[in-house]
Amino acid sequence: MHRTLVLDIVGLSPRHLGAHTPNLTRLAERGAMRPLTPTWPAVTTSVQSSFVTGAAPSEHGIVANGWYFRDLAEVWLWRQSNHLVEGPRLWRTARERFGADLTVAKMFWWYNMYADVDWAVTPRPVYPSDGRKIPSIRSEPPDLRGWLQGELGRFPLFNFWGPTADLKSSAWIAEATRKVIDRDRPGLVLCYLPHLDYDLQRHGPSGPHAVKAAQEIDQVAGDLVDHARGLGYEVVVLSEYGIEAVDQGVHINRALREAGLLRVDLVDTGWELLDGGQSAAFAVADHQIAHVYVSDPQKVSSVKRLLEGLDGVERVLDAEGKRAAGLDHPRSGELVAIAAPGRWFTYYYWLDDAVAPDFARTVDIHRKPGYDPVELFTDPAIKALKLKIGWTLLKKMAGMRYYMDVIPLDDRLVRGSHGRLPSSREAGPVLLSTRTVGATDHMDMTAVYDLLLATMAD
Incomplete structure (x- = not known):
């Protein structure tokens, strides 16, 4: 079995690959690159759930980033429990095929809590009764939180979302993922890097802000990819959607x-x-x-x-x-x-x-x-x-x-949004791999599940 790193670079599209993204472009040229035909809706939790179940929202139940809970008469977005996802799980199938001792790390991948994996980290602020919001994370096992924040400092929550969201959060996540890989050598690593989501929604998917954001995430992702490759990992880089211009x-x-x-x-x-x-x-x-x-x-x-x-x-x-x-x-x-x-x-x-x-x-x-x-x-x-x-x-x-x-x-x-099906393959999601992915010129998003299992196989 090949140890495999799956890197979700949110908002990455084929049109972002070029001279200003040398690391990701090199990965595409030496391995494989395929535009992805997305499931719908093209939003984070729905697509991530399709990646790890091989199913559409009609089967896995994640119909958006949130929905109306009819029995509570409440709208809830951004829930964290993995129990909300219905159907199979990539890591369960991998354990059945490659052995029950296969270890798995979920680093900021959504529906993180209570997933039956070995290491898991997700944002989890502390809300004291005085109204403050204190940056923190939740981890499994619990002592992983203290170890990571001792090594890297407190997770930069206010750089993860909001007006000050920037590269610092993705850089922290990438470094945390690297440390888990170095210490524990998981067989399967799922890592979520959200950086492109910020300026592409603020300023649109083209122009100097988009180029700068792509350059920044290329460096962070490239360092992690090179490190994992040096340890013998296969790497799959993928995105959930492309971001298109709105006004x-x-x-x-x-x-x-x-x-x-x-x-x-x-x-x-x-x-x-x-x-x-x-x-x-x-x-x-x-x-x-x-x-x-x-x-x-x-x-x-x-x-x-x-x-x-x-x-x-x-x-x-x-x-x-x-x-x-x-x-x-x-x-x-x-x-x-x-x-x-x-x-x-x-x-x-x-x-x-x-x-x-x-x-x-x-x-x-x-x-x-x-x-x-x-x-x-x-x-x-x-x-x-x-x-x-x-x-x-x-x-x-x-x-x-x-x-x-x-x-x-x-x-x-x-100035940028997503959720619709993309206007073109160049504007949509993409998959890059260190291994060949077949002769087709594109890939359905629900097929990523089988591709990841094939990547892990000897």
Whole structure:
């Protein structure tokens, strides 16, 4: 059996490979490169789950980065339990084929918690009752956390997501992966490097920012690949999706509210909170797709017609459309909307920013009932922004409650998104391998599962 490193470089596309990415380009030239035909939707947790199950979302159940939990009447995004994934697991099948003693490391790969692997690390902030957010990680075994943070310093959570997200988080993850490889020599290593996700959403998939981001991740990934190769590892580099240019959001929940279908709860603080349990229809927005939950089956057709007439919506899938797209699962909405090229879905449901909930202007991925890429920006309308942030951080350091309300509510800031099927193979996801991958000029994403098993085989 060949030890194998699987490196997920988020947002990498064939068009990024070239003179400014010498390490990844060399890997493609010496081994193999294939554009990937993605499963749909092209979002992180859905695609990662297809990689490790060999199945579409209709089978593994990860229909987006989050969904409406009907029994709780709550929207939850970015859950971590591996028990949410249905179907086989790559590492279980590998153990059946190559021996029960095969060891596995999952380094920041999603649905990390409670996976039956030997080493696992994932972001897990600590939230004291005074309102602070303290960067941390969760690990299996538990002492791995202390060892890694003792070697590398505390995980840079605020460089992993938010306005200050940058290369530091991916560099930390890559170095942590290297240390686990050096110490434990896992038979299979799954590593997630998110760096391209940041500036490509902020500034778009082309131009100087994209080139610089590609150069940076090429160096980090190249160092890890070379190190693993020196220890005898085969390497597969892959991506979940390509990021394409956008310039405007689609306020799908506002349209449903204006039609009298979405309900809010006006709480005592003067904020409006989405009330999914009382809504006739509402959307869980996730990049360029939105699951639309319709409580009354008799209203599905009328809601579909309403959304099909909304500017920025390309298609709306009903039950038949979901079956054709591989998205017919009980967790899916009764309808699934797909944004038009150049557009993406906001989660905004209020009609007046004055009654937006307090978390809307913060980085709060768990309380927002939809994905919010605007969290990558600070509000350009705030005067003396650095002074405001500095004062807030002083309160945090003093152990006082603080409110980091620096995130804008302007969908026009976002310049890159994903979720739709790519406009071309050059703009879509890609796979690079140190080994040959067959004669086809592209590969289905669900075939990656078998390719990884073949890579590990003697």
